[in-house]
Amino acid sequence: MITNKSITITILFVLSLMGAYSIYKPFLLSIVVAMLLTMATYNLTKKLIKYFNSRKLSAIFTSLLLILILFAPIVYMATTGVGYIAKLDVETINEVTSVVQTFTQKIPYLKEWSQIGLSDERIAGYIQESTSYMTTAGSAGLGFVKNMILVLIFYFIFNFYGEGFFDLIRALMPVSRMKSAKMIHEVSSTMEVVFYSIIVTAIFEGFLFGIMMSYFGFNGLLLGVIYGFASLIPVIGGAVVWIPVTLYSWSNMDANTAIFIAGYSIVVISIIADTFIKPVIIKVIKEDLLKSTIEINEIVIFFSIIAGMSTYGFWGMILGPAITSFLIAITKVYIDYNHKEQSKLIT
Numbered sequence: 001m002i003t004n005k006s007i008t009i010t011i012l013f014v015l016s017l018m019g020a021y022s023i024y025k026p027f028l029l030s031i032v033v034a035m036l037l038t039m040a041t042y043n044l045t046k047k048l049i050k051y052f053n054s055r056k057l058s059a060i061f062t063s064l065l066l067i068l069i070l071f072a073p074i075v076y077m078a079t080t081g082v083g084y085i086a087k088l089d090v091e092t093i094n095e096v097t098s099v100v101q102t103f104t105q106k107i108p109y110l111k112e113w114s115q116i117g118l119s120d121e122r123i124a125g126y127i128q129e130s131t132s133y134m135t136t137a138g139s140a141g142l143g144f145v146k147n148m149i150l151v152l153i154f155y156f157i158f159n160f161y162g163e164g165f166f167d168l169i170r171a172l173m174p175v176s177r178m179k180s181a182k183m184i185h186e187v188s189s190t191m192e193v194v195f196y197s198i199i200v201t202a203i204f205e206g207f208l209f210g211i212m213m214s215y216f217g218f219n220g221l222l223l224g225v226i227y228g229f230a231s232l233i234p235v236i237g238g239a240v241v242w243i244p245v246t247l248y249s250w251s252n253m254d255a256n257t258a259i260f261i262a263g264y265s266i267v268v269i270s271i272i273a274d275t276f277i278k279p280v281i282i283k284v285i286k287e288d289l290l291k292s293t294i295e296i297n298e299i300v301i302f303f304s305i306i307a308g309m310s311t312y313g314f315w316g317m318i319l320g321p322a323i324t325s326f327l328i329a330i331t332k333v334y335i336d337y338n339h340k341e342q343s344k345l346i347t
Contacts, residue, residue: 027154030147033315034154036322037066038162039188040195045159059159063152069199071148073225080222147315183329190325191318194301197282198317201274202228204281205238208269216249216257231274232317233309238270300324 024031038045041062048058158165170181210224223241230237242265250258301321308320 027150029312029315030150031154033147033318034151034158036191036318037151037155037195038158038165039184039322040191040318041066041159042162042188043192045162049162055160055162059156059162062159063156066155067152071152073228074148075145077222077225077229080219183326186329187322187325190301190321193282193286194305194321195318196285198232200281200285201278202231204277205231205269205273208273209238209241209265212261212264213245216253216261218245232305238265238274 021028045058045062048061049055052058052061166184170184206224206226206228209227210220212220213223214220223245227238227241230240233240242261246258246262246265249261301324304320304324305317306320308316308318308323310316312319
C-alpha cells in the first residue's frame, strides 16, 4: 500500500538524484568507466585482498596495474609519437605522395584521383587542415588525460569500498536480491571477459607488429604500442598503422621492404592472428582462465564494441559491452516477471 510517507521519501530521493546529477554530470563518464573497470577486475581484487589481507593495499596494487597496462602506453605513445610527427617535413610528404602517384598511374580510376587529390594545392590544404586537427587533438588530449586521472581516482575508491558499493547497487535495484545479484554477475562477467581479451589481443598483435618494425630499423616499441591500440578498432584498425608505414618504406627504403611489411601485416596479423588466433584467446580466457559461464555471444560483444566506440570513442570499448550485457540481463528479468504476471491472470 502506497502511503504519504513512502511518496514523500520517493520524491525526496528523486530530487536528491537530480541534484547529484547536476553536480556530478562532468564526472559521470569517468565514474561509470571506473565502476565497469572495477567490475571487470572484481575477481582479481578479491584474490589480492586475500593475499595482502588488506583492502587498501589491494586497491593500490590494482590501480598501479591499471596504470601500467592501460594508461602508461597511452602517455608513452602521445609523448614519443609527437616527437616523430614533428620531424615530418614537406619534403618527406612530397616523396610519399610522389610514390603513390607513380603507383596509381597504371590504374585508371586511381590515376584520376591521384592527379586531383594529390596535387600540390591539395597537399598544401591537407597540411593546413592537419595543423588545425593537431591543435584540436591537443585540446582533446588534455581532456582525455583529465578523464584518465579521474577514472584512476574513482577506480581506486570503488576498489577500496568494493563489496559495500555493490551491495548498495543491489539494494537500489527494484528486483529481488537474487535477481539483482544475477544481473550484476552477468555484467561483471561480460566486462571481465571483454577487458582481459582486449588487453591480451592488443599486446599480442602489437608485439607481432613491433618485432617486425624493429627488424627494419623502426622504433618497434612505439609502433607496436600504436598498432596495439589501433587493433582495438574493429575491421580497419591495423590498416591505420601499416598502410602509412608501408608508403613511407616504399618512398624512403625500397619496394621489397614495403611489400613485406604489407604482406606480413595482412597475412600474419590480420588473417592468422586476428581471425584465427584471437577467438582462441577469447575462448581460453573465458573458459579456462576465468571459468566464466556467461552465455552472451562473441559476435554480440564484437558489435557492441563497434557501437560503443562509434558513440563514446575510446571508452566505448568498455561502455558498449556493459550496456549490451545489462540490456540482455534486464530483458531476461522483464520476460520472467511478465511471464509470472500472465500466469497469475490465467489462474
